[in-house]
Amino acid sequence: MHNNLRILHLEDEPSDALLVSHALKQVGFKFDCLVVDSKEKFLEALDDFDPDLILADHSLPSFNSFEALELLGSRENKIPVILVTATMSDEFAVNAIKRGAKDYVLKDRLGRLPSAIKNVLETQQLEKEREGFLFQLQQNERKFRRLIENGADAVAILSPDGTPSYVTPSLKKVLGYSEKEALELNIYEIIHENQRECVQEKFLECVANPQTTFDGYSLRARHKNGSWRWLEVTLTSFIEDSAIEGIVADFRDVTDRKLADKALKESNIRYELVSKATSDAIYEWDVTSNVLVWGEAFHSMFGYSQEEFSSTIEAYLEKIHPDEKNQIIKSLNSGIEGKENRRIAEYRLKKADGKYASVIEKGTILRDENGKALRMVGAIQDVSEKEKLEELLDETYRFARIGSFEIVCEKNSLYWSPVTKEIHEVDMDYNPTLEEGILFYKEGKSRDAMSNAYSKALTENLPYDLELQVVTAKGNVHWVRKIGRPTFVDGKCVQINGSFQDITKIKNSELEALKASEEKEIILESIGDAFFMVDTDWKVTYWNRHSEKLLECTKEEILGKNLWDVYPDAIGTKFYTSYQKAVRERSIEDFVEYFERADKWFEVTAYPSKNGLSVYFKDVTERKQSDLQIIGLNKNLKAHTEELVEANKGLEQFSFIVSHNLRSPVANILGLVELIGDKDYQEEEKNSFLKALFDNVKRLDTVISDLNAILQVKVEMDAKKETVVLEHLVDTIKSSIQNLIDKEKVHVTTHFDIPAIDTVQSYLHSIFYNLITNSIKYRRQGVPPRIEIRSEIKEGTVIITFEDNGLGIDLIKKEEQVFGLYKRFHHHIEGKGMGLFLVKTQVELLGGKISVESEVNKGTKFTITFKEKTLNNISDYEKTTLHVG
Structure with a gap:
């Protein structure tokens, strides 16, 4: 199948490794396998053995598969990993795959291991081929870049908000910005303000129509030198394309063409635009031909149709009021024959209905190089309504x-x-x-x-x-x-x-209103109810003294401020929803509600108005006393529920660990029994199988003994409580391990502000014993152990601390495992990993909590906290005794 496959097996149980090896040999796998059981050996094997595949049990005494996956993640050579473990929850499996494991196989289902290895190796080969394809794709992409980056047009990839993620060097030719300068810009910063909104809309339209090209779009952009340049832009959205993830903009400078088009257009339509854009009557008089042309506004302004009004200057002069006609003709002739080019005149002009309109005429005379008048252009404005x-x-x-x-x-x-x-x-x-x-x-x-x-x-x-x-x-x-x-x-x-x-x-009037307002305020301050007002923006405009008292907030603290900014804890309550409804539906709202901040029940009436909301309320807490008792009961019920949830979580964790540690040896026993009964194996091999069988029976017996000890702890919870003097307790434990203390030169100091506690004596003894011996066991080589034990009370909480100068724990990696069953952090020291698990269990059964602070080679500090229940004086010690648990 796979010749000379090198397998690195992370496993601390020889019998488990033997069964895995046998499962692969049965289907004809040719492989070399190296079994390691620690982090140091694992790292050494990665370099020296150079494995093709890694099989890993999850939990070893001082190392686990997640740590192995983390180490592999930093290596350039990616080695596939398959977990081979005794048990696996769905949540754990998902977590393992996320961390980099390619598959997992349960130890009691090793028949699936060969096919899992085949699938993983084939998948790895496909990934290598994919990487080769991507490399070739990158080479092609570099060629494409050289083409577009040296073209005459500029290309950019933009996000919908105008931020560039890529620009071609040719942008410098178009707008003067270097690539670095362009990437620090936002496209909307350099677009002319009159076009920004249109460009934003065009971007949104482009995003809504992926891979559709929008071309021929013109805009003005600011050049680096400050000038404005016309750009012709083509936009195509590739937002959904993972290789681009943006809008591709191709643009070129068309400023010269734009200016030429603009000049030509202005030359051809100037007169038409001015005529339509103004309410004035525009005219143009050709002095040489005596043709007078009027804009459209003239006919609508004075009521004449184009047919009934001749296009000569004489026809127009006939419409001027007789009292002013001669003077206007005289001034017109003087202007034509003189040198002044500007003309302003005021007179009355006869309309089609026979009435006269007051007008102002403003004109300009255009002359040839000799000063002869050629044309006169101008406008007449009807100022009758203005007057x-x-x-x-x-x-x-x-x-x-x-x-x-x-x-x-x-x-x-x-x-x-x-x-x-x-x-x-x-x-x-x-x-x-x-x-x-x-x-x-x-x-x-x-x-x-x-x-x-x-x-x-x-x-x-x-x-x-x-x-x-x-x-x-x-x-x-x-x-x-x-x-x-x-x-x-x-x-x-x-x-x-x-x-x-x-x-x-x-x-x-304001002074009278102020006086009336003062009278109103006197009335509102004298009423028995609390009262306040807010405007339509929920800003508080009035707050009487009863409101100050009931809501414990002065006028100075709230007037002019948003009600919900001052009372954010009311948002979502009945106060908030009822006030909102009153304003929204213009309805009067009556209700009774408890306000937690004030610890009071209020009877409230809210009246809406066009100016905001008026609210009257009073304290009805005494009337609602029975309801408050129900609230208290509900709070207690919630606390008990949270405790049950926490206990259930602990039970689930305990069940999973025990299942894992029971299932693995049972699976091995069944597999080994089958191998012993197989006639194909020699007597020497069967003897090795038999030895492995005994090892797994011992493992199973150990787990059952540990389980019995843990269950016994939970059974003893009903034991009678008694007064435990902490100093005596420590002395008793020190006497029981005096030989160990003398041998290791242990120095124990105590400082008990709380000298005695009423609790279950056996539990507290076990807690102290395990924490003291744990500090001695995990001492630093060549450094005498120092253990400091303290007790104190803070804010109604009893705090007991154990602090040492030992090896410490790497909490960044191990914090979640510290109190776990069978968890050890220093594999060179003997132990089963039960001590801290029992400590946590006993502390929680007494109603307390335990936490840890630690740093490698700087020591560890355990902190136990109990809630204070009663406080008595002990006559024997004339000190304080606290009842906990």
């Missing part, structure tokens, strides 16, 4: 008492409109200076504010909008609103314009 509106606006401003002002900075002059003069109660012929204008503002806050705002407008180009008091020329005090906008030219303020409004009546 009416201006008259109406003046009346409106006068009614609203809104005037205007203007400051000309160079002349240092101030202009007031008539309404502004009325507000100041001065004569209409009064012309104030800047200094006089400032003095009208009431001395103090108003005058200072106006002076400061004027200074900032003049020097910093800052507009202002102020409410101030002025003292009029007649001594009356008025409230005014003054709005000013500065105009800057070449960095210098040339003028300030704005409005000036009398708001005395508005201010008086």
